[in-house]
Amino acid sequence: MKTYASLILLLLLATSCKENTQDTSAQNEKTDVVTKEAPTKSKTKKSTTYLCKINGKDWSYTKASGIVSRHKKTKKRTAIITFTNKLDKGSESVQLTYDGDSYQLESASIQLRLPKKGGGMMTAFYQMFPDMRERYPESDISGTLDLTDPTAASGNAELSKLNVRWEKENLEDPANSVITLTGIKFSDIGYSDSERLFGSKNN
Numbered sequence: 001m002k003t004y005a006s007l008i009l010l011l012l013l014a015t016s017c018k019e020n021t022q023d024t025s026a027q028n029e030k031t032d033v034v035t036k037e038a039p040t041k042s043k044t045k046k047s048t049t050y051l052c053k054i055n056g057k058d059w060s061y062t063k064a065s066g067i068v069s070r071h072k073k074t075k076k077r078t079a080i081i082t083f084t085n086k087l088d089k090g091s092e093s094v095q096l097t098y099d100g101d102s103y104q105l106e107s108a109s110i111q112l113r114l115p116k117k118g119g120g121m122m123t124a125f126y127q128m129f130p131d132m133r134e135r136y137p138e139s140d141i142s143g144t145l146d147l148t149d150p151t152a153a154s155g156n157a158e159l160s161k162l163n164v165r166w167e168k169e170n171l172e173d174p175a176n177s178v179i180t181l182t183g184i185k186f187s188d189i190g191y192s193d194s195e196r197l198f199g200s201k202n203n
Helices: 002-041 194-202
Strands: 049-054 057-061 063-070 077-086 091-099 105-115 121-128 140-146 152-163 178-193
Touching: 057 077, 057 091, 063 194, 077 152, 077 178, 091 140, 091 152, 091 178, 105 140, 105 152, 105 178, 121 152, 178 194
Parallel strands: 063 178
Antiparallel strands: 049 057, 049 178, 063 077, 077 091, 091 105, 105 121, 140 152, 152 178
8 A cells, every 4th residue: 555655646746747847848938939029129220321411401311322324215325323211101312313424413303201281291302304494493403423433423413492393382391392402422322334234235
């Protein structure tokens, strides 16, 4: 009988140890999950590069790129440099278009995220093309581009008194209906030249 009682006691002890081991293992698994999930809660800060001032305020971009191409019909060579600022919600951009032969600035297109009446944000569009100069005589753009380096562009630009194209009445601050970009200078902007990539196919 004593032997039988001892066997029962050992069996109970073994069962208790097994349950404790399972509880400890489960707790460790939960700890591992928490440890693995924790890093996903932190946000990575975006790296920005200063480009210019817009109405006196600093404007920076998170990405820049360029493309040079020649129109198949007109044979006109164009170089487009685009600066994009990725925001938590939406994005902003400054796009400069240069004559690919004279390297003079021809047009500009800007998109900004600005406060709107009644709350929230809106995307405001500002543009200046050659055929708009008569309509907006007070607006002016100028700048030059350097493509001496076959893979990296550099240049400058000044954009004065560009009018918002649409929904002017929705802007919270009327001063944002006209913008001026000063001190635009850039260098080492990677670009691709379609004529180099595809040769005579674009000629």
